[in-house]
Amino acid sequence: MRNPLQQFSVIAGISLLAACGGSEPQPPAEEEREAATEATASADVAEAEAPTAESASASETATLADFTPDVAHGEELFVQCQTCHVLEEGVNRIGPSLAGVIGRPAGAVEGFNYTPANADSGIVWTPEEMFRYLENPRAVIPGTNMIFVGFPDGQDRADLVAYLQASAAE
């Protein structure tokens, strides 16, 4: 038989859960919730940083000018974009046409339904911006619905940017 105080804390616990809402199970104590959040956060960081750990210091400081681009390799890498993008003018797939993308403002393709995050980013796709974006698109445009993890290697990004530029000149 519980004493009244224990019963009260059970009820308080239940209403706390109810107040949290949702159907997901909630950890009972504040500290545990915080610990769980921290654990998730650090797991996210670990996940985000793991593949780039070696190149992280280099890529933070690297700029497009540090690389001698290889257009042919950029073309190979573009295969990864082709699931969603083509370089033909006016052809939108999951993502907007990338015809002539270098030099144009973000969100400028007619008839493509951008997220506000992309449309209102204020970015102009200069080679340098594209280089920066392709490292981690969702960090450069938080809220974009482009699902692409990015290229941690600056050389890869430089190659792809050069390919996009070269394809526009054709």
Ligand code: HEC
């Ligand atoms: C899984 C599909 C997908 C892949 C793969 C993908 N993208 Fe995208 N991309 C999108 C979508 C969707 C958008 C529109 C994002 C928005 O509106 O938030 C977009 C937007 C963009 C934009 C902004 C265009 C503009 O007009 O503002 C650029 C630049 C871009 N992608 C480049 C690339 C490159 C380069 C690759 C390959 C490395 C790539 N994307 C891979 C789906 C994809």
